[in-house]
Every structure is written in structure tokens, then in C-alpha cells.
Amino acid sequence: MTLEVQRDSEHEFVGRNERGAEVRIGRNGQAGSFSPAELLQIAAAGCSAVTAEALITRRVGEDSKFRVEVSADRREGASELDAVYVNFDVPLDGLDQAQREALAAAVDRAIERLCTVSRTLKKGIPVNETFPIA
Numbered sequence: 001m002t003l004e005v006q007r008d009s010e011h012e013f014v015g016r017n018e019r020g021a022e023v024r025i026g027r028n029g030q031a032g033s034f035s036p037a038e039l040l041q042i043a044a045a046g047c048s049a050v051t052a053e054a055l056i057t058r059r060v061g062e063d064s065k066f067r068v069e070v071s072a073d074r075r076e077g078a079s080e081l082d083a084v085y086v087n088f089d090v091p092l093d094g095l096d097q098a099q100r101e102a103l104a105a106a107v108d109r110a111i112e113r114l115c116t117v118s119r120t121l122k123k124g125i126p127v128n129e130t131f132p133i134a
């Protein structure tokens with residue numbers, strides 16, 4: 001699968017996949033776009049949500065809505081994140097305490113085993129860039 005990022009104008013880029021999806025990318029604070037660091041966080045939250053969806057809907061209802069919020073620690077002026085925090089907001093009214101704890105444990109296990117983004121961030125992989133010089 002090929003992904004690309006194309007510059008549209010100053011500080012404005014569009015990321016695309018082969019299925020026709022697009023995402024606006026810009027500098028931190030750029031109106032109407034995500035910064036690259038925000039996309040990294042969204043990827044972590046999205047991967048967790050997709051991974052946990054079946055577990056959650058099976059226990060709280062197939063039509064249930066839930067949110068996954070994400071934030072990060074970043075030192076002032078740093079060009080890296082120090083930690084990413086993924087927090088689920090799931091309506092658990094119909095579950096007793098033991099069921100809630102079992103669901104939380106199952107979600108944690110699934111994310112640890114299956115979430116490509118979180119697993120990759122925890123692993124810390126090399127990123128290699130190439131730039132044409134010839």
C-alpha cells in the first residue's frame with residue numbers, strides 16, 4: 001500500500017492513501033489541519049479504538065458509542081513527545097464492577113497484542129528518509 005503526502009501551499013499538505021482518503025496536515029496550530037504530532041496521537045487512539053471495538057460492543061451493546069481521547073506530554077520547545085496517553089470513555093452503566101474490570105483487562109490485552117501503532121511506538125523503530133541528490 002502506498003501512502004503519500006503532497007504539498008498544496010505554504011505549510012499546507014494533504015496525506016492520501018490508495019483508497020481515496022485524505023487528511024489535511026500542517027504545522028502545529030495551522031487552521032483546518034492536523035499537525036504531524038497530532039496525527040501520531042490520533043493514530044494511537046484510533047488503533048486502540050479499532051482494536052477494542054468488538055470487545056466493547058459485545059459487552060455494552062452493538063450500537064454503543066464510545067470515545068477514545070488522546071493526549072501527550074511534550075517538554076517546552078522539544079521536537080519529540082515524551083509520552084502518549086490513550087483514555088477510553090465507554091458507557092458502562094449496564095455492567096457491574098467485575099464486568100467492568102474484566103472488560104478493561106480484555107481491552108488492555110487486545111491492544112498489547114494487536115494494536116500496530118501502540119506496539120510500534122513502544123518498540124521504537126528506526127525511521128529512514130531518502131532525498132534524491134543525483
